[in-house]
Amino acid sequence: MTLPKSLRPRNRYVFFEAETLPDASFGEHDLRRALWFEAQNLYGDVTSAETRAKLVEYDGDDATLGAGVVRCDHDGVEETRAALACIDKVQGDPVGIRVVGVSGTLKAGRDRYGGTPETRETTVDGSPAWERGDVVDVRTDDGFMCGTHHDLGKE
Amino acid sequence: MHDFVHAAPETATTPARMAQTAAHAGYDAVVLRNHFNPDDAYPSYDIPDGTGIPMHEGVEVRADGVEPLHEGVRRAERGGAEVVAVHGGEEALNRAAIQADVDLLAHPNRGRGRSFDHVLAREAAEAGVAVELSLASVLRSSGGERVEAIRDLHTTLKLVRKYGTPFVVSADARTHLELRAPRELRAVAYLIGIDEEEFDRATDETPRRLVENDDADVEVLDG
Numbered sequence: 001m002t003l004p005k006s007l008r009p010r011n012r013y014v015f016f017e018a019e020t021l022p023d024a025s026f027g028e029h030d031l032r033r034a035l036w037f038e039a040q041n042l043y044g045d046v047t048s049a050e051t052r053a054k055l056v057e058y059d060g061d062d063a064t065l066g067a068g069v070v071r072c073d074h075d076g077v078e079e080t081r082a083a084l085a086c087i088d089k090v091q092g093d094p095v096g097i098r099v100v101g102v103s104g105t106l107k108a109g110r111d112r113y114g115g116t117p118e119t120r121e122t123t124v125d126g127s128p129a130w131e132r133g134d135v136v137d138v139r140t141d142d143g144f145m146c147g148t149h150h151d152l153g154k155e
Numbered sequence: 156m157h158d159f160v161h162a163a164p165e166t167a168t169t170p171a172r173m174a175q176t177a178a179h180a181g182y183d184a185v186v187l188r189n190h191f192n193p194d195d196a197y198p199s200y201d202i203p204d205g206t207g208i209p210m211h212e213g214v215e216v217r218a219d220g221v222e223p224l225h226e227g228v229r230r231a232e233r234g235g236a237e238v239v240a241v242h243g244g245e246e247a248l249n250r251a252a253i254q255a256d257v258d259l260l261a262h263p264n265r266g267r268g269r270s271f272d273h274v275l276a277r278e279a280a281e282a283g284v285a286v287e288l289s290l291a292s293v294l295r296s297s298g299g300e301r302v303e304a305i306r307d308l309h310t311t312l313k314l315v316r317k318y319g320t321p322f323v324v325s326a327d328a329r330t331h332l333e334l335r336a337p338r339e340l341r342a343v344a345y346l347i348g349i350d351e352e353e354f355d356r357a358t359d360e361t362p363r364r365l366v367e368n369d370d371a372d373v374e375v376l377d378g
Contacts, residue, residue, distance in 0.1 A: 019176075019332055041297050043346065078342045085339035088295040088332075096332035098180050099339060135175060140167075146331055147169035150203035 010074040013103045015113040016084060018066040021144050022130040022137050024093035028058040034090045039083040051076030063119040064132055077102055124152055156337040157184050157362035161329040165189040168330040174206035176331040184208050188215040188240050193227035197234045211366050213238030215261055221251040228255045238365050246270045253278045258365045262289040264307040276314035285361055286320055290343055291327035305347050324357040
């Protein structure tokens with residue numbers, strides 16, 4: 001059964017990037033659950049049902065900056081932003097999610113917002129480090145020191 | 156759009172990385188406000204050239220009594236802090252911060268009970284001391300803790316509206332991963348009842364005034 005076009009839900013695709021530390025290990029499935037639970041906790045079943053936010057894809061493998069897409073109702077973009085902003089950890093890994101753009105179709109969004117810079121493994125003063133463009137995360141005894149090429153050496 | 160952040164050496168994100176992340180997310184400027192305990196050395200920031208956006212060097216004085224607080228504020232002012240904030244939460248410290256005429260009283264309602272009430276809201280408005288509505292617990296906690304934090308924010312919001320107390324809204328980020336983009340922060344703020352116009356004032360006009368006021372003070376001292 002297909003609804004007439006005027007009554008079908010209208011979608012928006014929220015493109016985001018998710019920055020993590022180099023040792024983050026969560027995947028698409030974990031992030032989908034995290035978004036689901038965050039929306040439930042933040043504004044509950046009624047608004048979640050209206051907003052219809054659902055992670056449709058996420059790729060964060062081997063990188064300190066992953067990228068993904070959330071599909072939601074065209075009236076639910078702000079609620080979706082809020083839920084994404086309130087995800088601060090996934091499976092215990094700290095994460096910073098930032099929306100890069102909103103699009104009416106997946107294809108248009110991919111053309112406009114697709115692609116994230118590559119993360120490369122390197123060393124800084126003998127310690128393992130991960131660099132991405134101008135930024136670099138260096139392993140320390142108790143985690144990572146996160147800086148840029150300006151302040152963590154390696155001009 | 157401004158945010159008020161903590162960075163290295165207090166945390167594991169350098170000021171330059173904070174600036175890079177903030178600029179990428181769409182911020183105009185960042186105010187550094189590392190904690191400063193009056194017993195310790197005055198904090199300094201390692202800020203390289205070319206951070207993209209202005210980094211304002213402030214401090215957040217964290218003291219456990221009224222006398223140490225005044226001492227900390229004096230040292231921060233002598234040290235040239237662009238923004239002098241006070242780590243609020245206890246009624247006596249909130250009051251002392253307002254009487255010391257600091258720039259910003261951070262998260263005044265974090266303590267138990269009514270640590271920030273109608274009397275302090277009016278005094279802050281008269282002294283021109285801005286109050287921070289920190290979204291830290293909304294962004295980074297859940298369950299009962301978050302409910303309580305949102306209730307505290309509602310109370311503070313009601314008071315600052317009634318007395319016209321200037322306020323800022325922040326994510327209170329301690330690392331680049333805790334920083335949120337302006338539009339996401341706006342969406343969260345809206346959800347808890349801060350309207351668009353208030354949000355603009357709280358993240359742009361008011362922080363700008365805090366930073367600029369200080370420049371004016373320095374000029375007077377120099378002259």
